[in-house]
Amino acid sequence: MILNTVFLEGFSETFEKCFIRDDRYKLLISGIGVTVKVALLAAAMGLVIGFLIALCNLSKKKPLNLLGKVYTDVIRGTPSVTQLMIIYFVVFATVNWEKWIIAAIAFSINSGAYVSEIIRAGILSIDKGQTEAGRSLGLSKSQTMMSIIVPQAVKNIFPAMCNEFITLIKETAIVGYVGLVDIQKAGDFIKSATYEAFMPLIATAIIYFVIIKVLTIFLGLVEKKLRKSDQR
Helix, strand or coil: CHHHHHHHHHHHHHHHHHHHHHHHHHHHHHHHHHHHHHHHHHHHHHHHHHHHHHHHCCCCHHHHHHHHHHHHHHHCCCHHEEEHHHHHHHCCCCCCCCCHHHHHHHHHHHHHHHHHHHHHHHCCCCHHHHHHHHHCCCCHHHHHHCCCCCCCHHHHHHHHHHHHHHHHHHHHHHHHHHHCCHHHHHHHHHHHHHHHCCHHHHHHHHHHHHHHHHHHHHHHHHHHHHHHHHCC
């Protein structure tokens, strides 16, 4: 009983020291906002980049095909933290933009390479007869792609795209390298200020887990609706 009391008192004191004192919990709340902003913007831009690169990889024109392959190979073959630092400290070194926007651009470039492969595989999974049917109806190649192939491919690649978005959220934990205070960096600040490692790190892990769990449930519901529309 005494041990339990001592443990609870110690836990309460450490909790107060890490999160309540000096309003340190606000660092984590602010970090959540930064993580969500970077991830959402990166996902949106990464989707556009990925789609364009997928079209390049599927193109029969050699320059476009080469561009797509080089982009994919270079981005997938280098660490995301290195790409982030190159984009921030080299490419946008003289640009007076907010840090989180530049970070989102870096992550979108990285994500675009993986998204392009997902989209390319999804398009190739559609039977060639669908393309022939569209062309026989008088649709152009681009009209056939956008009206017939892409809508079907979206349903096939949706689970993989969800996984990519979840991975992207976790990868944003490196934005501290360019001075952004996201969830991970907020936890590091609390750890440095209090000399307590366990509780800030556990809190950081719990926050990421909750965000990703909620997102997984939401995306799962969307996927179920897509499947129901197929059954109809």
